[in-house]
Amino acid sequence: MTKPIGGAGLRGQSAGETALCTVGKSGTGLTYRGYDIAELADKVSFEEVAYLLLKGELPNAEQLQAYRTKLKSLRGLPQALKTVLEQIPADAHPMDVMRTGCSMLGNLETEADFSEQGDRTDRLLAAFPSIICYWYRYSHDGVRIHTETDDEQIGAHFLHLLHGKAPSELHAKVMDVSLILYAEHEFNASTFTARVCASTLSDLHSCVTGAIGSLRGPLHGGANEAAMELIQDMKDEQHAVAVLKQKLANKEKIMGFGHAIYRESDPRNAIIKGWSQKLAEEFGDDRLYKVSVACESLMWEEKKLFCNADFFHASAYHYMGIPTKLFTPIFVCSRLTGWAAHVFEQRANNRIIRPSADYTGPEARPVPALGER
Numbered sequence: 001m002t003k004p005i006g007g008a009g010l011r012g013q014s015a016g017e018t019a020l021c022t023v024g025k026s027g028t029g030l031t032y033r034g035y036d037i038a039e040l041a042d043k044v045s046f047e048e049v050a051y052l053l054l055k056g057e058l059p060n061a062e063q064l065q066a067y068r069t070k071l072k073s074l075r076g077l078p079q080a081l082k083t084v085l086e087q088i089p090a091d092a093h094p095m096d097v098m099r100t101g102c103s104m105l106g107n108l109e110t111e112a113d114f115s116e117q118g119d120r121t122d123r124l125l126a127a128f129p130s131i132i133c134y135w136y137r138y139s140h141d142g143v144r145i146h147t148e149t150d151d152e153q154i155g156a157h158f159l160h161l162l163h164g165k166a167p168s169e170l171h172a173k174v175m176d177v178s179l180i181l182y183a184e185h186e187f188n189a190s191t192f193t194a195r196v197c198a199s200t201l202s203d204l205h206s207c208v209t210g211a212i213g214s215l216r217g218p219l220h221g222g223a224n225e226a227a228m229e230l231i232q233d234m235k236d237e238q239h240a241v242a243v244l245k246q247k248l249a250n251k252e253k254i255m256g257f258g259h260a261i262y263r264e265s266d267p268r269n270a271i272i273k274g275w276s277q278k279l280a281e282e283f284g285d286d287r288l289y290k291v292s293v294a295c296e297s298l299m300w301e302e303k304k305l306f307c308n309a310d311f312f313h314a315s316a317y318h319y320m321g322i323p324t325k326l327f328t329p330i331f332v333c334s335r336l337t338g339w340a341a342h343v344f345e346q347r348a349n350n351r352i353i354r355p356s357a358d359y360t361g362p363e364a365r366p367v368p369a370l371g372e373r
């Protein structure tokens with residue numbers, strides 16, 4: 001069951017073709033190039049998903065090893081970029097840091113020609129965790145970290161840079177799954193931003209920088225941070241119910257719930273929820289997990305609204321010691337793959353994206369002289 005067409009927000013209207021992803025085709029499902037998200041999250045790594053999205057098919061063992069080796073070799077940051085990151089204050093929003101980091105890299109390693117799109121994307125994929133962690137550790141801890149690690153996987157590499165030590169097997173696994181879940185989602189707002197930019201034949205860094213700006217908002221990627229702010233002070237299940245009831249009575253939006261396309265559930269939720277539960281057990285304090293479950297039940301009972309991908313990411317990331325303000329930048333590290341794959345697709349069959357508008361302004365009228373206004 002698809003959502004009915006309602007003019008505002010282009011909801012339900014097709015804005016182009018894609019071979020990358022289906023969202024809610026049967027009311028709930030999510031596939032990347034034909035593979036179900038649950039199977040991908042269970043059987044492959046994020047680097048394999050990145051390869052699938054960017055190059056068209058899953059890699060074989062040799063291709064995967066070569067891809068991992070390439071990505072590992074691209075984790076270092078140029079001095080000019082580090083110098084810029086060191087200027088950004090500690091109280092800046094980390095999504096603004098990502099936006100600046102991407103844009104600065106675009107100045108230093110400009111995509112001169114579309115034939116470079118694959119290499120430029122791989123570079124961003126390898127460099128994004130370095131950018132956010134370099135800035136975070138410098139601005140918050142006063143240390144200039146070395147951004148190259150031996151971690152095979154991007155998720156583990158991110159946690160390693162953030163915490164200064166290699167993560168546990170469980171944390172590395174959850175980060176990997178999280179990156180898979182966030183990688184691609186058809187014509188969501190940030191991806192559409194990237195495609196609109198690509199349709200003018202602009203460069204990759206401009207497309208990605210614009211997409212970061214769209215992802216930043218709390219109605220899109222910023223919801224994982226907003227969900228954490230919602231649950232962090234909930235003492236127990238009863239308190240969670242009381243807080244939510246009050247918010248609903250005040251007609252407030254509850255971040256991490258609802259979706260523009262899915263009607264009954266977001267298939268990514270069950271997966272990250274399961275990992276959040278495992279992390280809670282390991283952490284030895286399941287308050288955040290339990291209040292999240294209470295929120296989920298209440299929202300379904302009261303509003304028939306379900307958790308989207310962001311809600312249980314809040315507790316999961318928190319259990320891994322990730323500061324709340326870094327939640328949405330992790331989404332960037334993952335969704336870059338989807339954005340870039342859409343840029344490639346747009347470029348391969350391009351027509352400038354330029355819809356029309358229904359005019360609601362005044363009728364045609366003469367311009368009054370300055371003294372008559």
Ligand SMILES: CC(=O)SCCNC(=O)CCNC(=O)[C@H](O)C(C)(C)COP(=O)(O)OP(=O)(O)OC[C@H]1O[C@@H](n2cnc3c(N)ncnc32)[C@H](O)[C@@H]1OP(=O)(O)O
Pocket residue numbers: 218219220221223252253254255256257258259260261305308309310
């Ligand atoms: C990875 C991601 O980006 S997933 C999305 C992350 N964003 C959030 O979690 C923010 C909270 N959710 C929302 O704001 C919305 O559900 C969106 C932006 C995701 C989708 O927006 P829409 O497609 O316009 O929502 P939809 O048409 O289903 O809304 C139906 C009704 O439910 C309400 N509603 C939807 N989501 C919520 C929510 N989270 N809390 C309270 N009410 C909600 C809407 O206000 C609307 O009410 P109305 O008919 O009285 O105006």
Ligand SMILES: O=C([O-])CC(=O)C(=O)O
Pocket residue numbers: 023182184185187188189220260261308309
């Ligand atoms: O599809 C959307 O509108 C938002 C979303 O869930 C995503 O981008 O992952």
